[in-house]
Amino acid sequence: MxxxxxxxxxxxxxxxxxxxxxxxxxxxxxxxxxxxxxxxxxxxxxxxxxxxxxxxxxxxxxxxxxxxxxxxxxxxxxxxxxxxxxxxxxxxxxxxxxxxxxxxxxxxxxxxxxxxxxxxIPIAYLTSYLALVERARLQPREVLVVFGASGGVGLSAVEVGHGLGARVIAVASSHDKLATALDRGADDAVSYTEEDVAARIEELAGGADVIYDPVGGELFEAGLHAINPGGRILLVGFASGTVPQIPANHLLVKDAAALGFSIGQFRRHQPDRVRAALAELLRMTVEGRLRPxxxxxxxxxxxxxxxxxxxxxxxxxxxxxxxx
Ligand SMILES: NC(=O)c1ccc[n+]([C@@H]2O[C@H](COP(=O)([O-])OP(=O)(O)OC[C@H]3O[C@@H](n4cnc5c(N)ncnc54)[C@H](OP(=O)(O)O)[C@@H]3O)[C@@H](O)[C@H]2O)c1
The missing domain is CATH 3.90.180.10 (Medium-chain alcohol dehydrogenases, catalytic domain)
Structure with missing residues (x-):
């Protein structure tokens, strides 16, 4: 072959x-x-x-x-x-x-x-679905901020978050990328190359309840500044190449949580859950609720x-x- x-x-x-x-x-x-x-x-x-x-x-x-x-x-x-x-x-x-x-x-x-x-579908949507539902326990009407919002996992997080009834703020590097995220259900778009991300999130929604971060680096720091009391920041990946260091005092003061998510660990330890979730994501795609x-x-x-x-x-x- x-x-x-x-x-x-x-x-x-x-x-x-x-x-x-x-x-x-x-x-x-x-x-x-x-x-x-x-x-x-x-x-x-x-x-x-x-x-x-x-x-x-x-x-x-x-x-x-x-x-x-x-x-x-x-x-x-x-x-x-x-x-x-x-x-x-x-x-x-x-x-x-x-x-x-x-x-x-x-x-x-x-x-x-x-x-x-x-x-x-599998890796992107399983990651976003399991991270948002099982790890961050995202609730309807919560504010979800997605970094890298037009990438593989980011765009799926926009769709899944929108489907769960969250208010979704997409963050990406260009207007074209943000247009894609808006088309997939984002309510607002922030260009991190042109805007102060934390200030803009504050202005749009008063802060973020859940942040989905597959990028790391400076965006992670902006996320920490924008997070609401009781908020959760999901560590999904470090596409920027920079693994952020987390100031523990910031989490304490904000009463916030930084949560790691690994699809690899889920696959290893909960294979039945992963297969059931994949079948569900395929069903949601057939119903038009997801548009990969x-x-x-x-x-x-x-x-x-x-x-x-x-x-x-x-x-x-x-x-x-x-x-x-
Ligand atoms: N934890 C898990 O279980 C899990 C599962 C799947 C993927 N991941 C991780 O999630 C991350 C994204 O994966 P993906 O497949 O969605 O990748 P992708 O499609 O390339 O998306 C990554 C996004 O990161 C942004 N980015 C910022 N700086 C970058 C840089 N220096 N190089 C490349 N991208 C950069 C880009 O958006 P902008 O141009 O808008 O900045 C890009 O759209 C990776 O680190 C991957 O390993 C983790």
Missing amino acids: RALLCRSLEEGIDGLRVEDVPPPGLSPDGVRIEVHAAAMNFADTLLVRGRYQEKPALPFAPGLEVAGFVLEVAPGVQHVLPGERVVALLDHGGFAEEAVARASEVVRIPEEIDDATAAA LVSQVLPLDRAVEGLRELQVGRTVGKLVVRPR
Whole structure:
């Protein structure tokens, strides 16, 4: 099969090459999938530089979420069958013609949803849904501020927060990006390149009850200044490259909480919850309550171009690779 391989962590994205390799073996609890769409994540850009939590043995193909047809299932797997169309989470290996997922992380795709859209759902929407509902306990009419609001996870947080009845304030670097967030349900938009983020949040809504932060750096600091008493700031990622240090006295004075969220921990410790949530997110998409944005679909030979754009924060919504 053809796969986009990482053979060294020195070169990162620049070292990735499409090669012919044997398909991965079926694990005892596995489902083999003919990959028709694989969505990109910022994490892929970290994975190929050895900067992600997980460090797969070399060589490996990046790619953490796929959609396609089931080719084969391990003995005992009953909830999906060969020939069915499924979406799956992976540890890696999605940018390839075939991938093997744990059966517990595979869900059938409703016929109304195409492969590219299905592949774009798991990581972004599971992260936003579980972080906002289970970790931050976001309530209707609370003020939710989303940083990186047009990116993969950010845009999904805008939609999920809007769906939960929150007042959503989107924060991003450009007017085009903010227009996308407004189209997906944000009530207000703040450009952090032109405005004082904390002051503008204060002016718009009096402060933030929940802040969803996949960016870190200076935005995190602005978030801390804007947070309301009893507020929660969700640490989702550090796309800016700067991991913020949290002044504990600030949390005390504001009676606020900083909450870490990791989809990886959820996948490890609550796989049933993750699969149920993914099925629910697919249902919400069928009902039109979520509108995942796939901004570009690329062939495997051009996947590197997409990863380069993603690494520097130039993409909007999700990019998808078609390995076949
Ligand atoms: N905790 C979890 O379970 C979990 C799950 C999924 C993703 N994440 C993390 O969340 C972060 C975002 O992931 P994603 O897939 O949504 O990425 P993405 O689509 O690239 O979005 C990241 C956003 O960050 C902003 N940004 C600011 N400075 C940046 C920089 N120097 N380089 C790149 N982007 C920059 C960009 O928006 P502006 O131009 O508007 O600033 C960009 O849209 C990553 O750190 C990822 O690892 C965490």
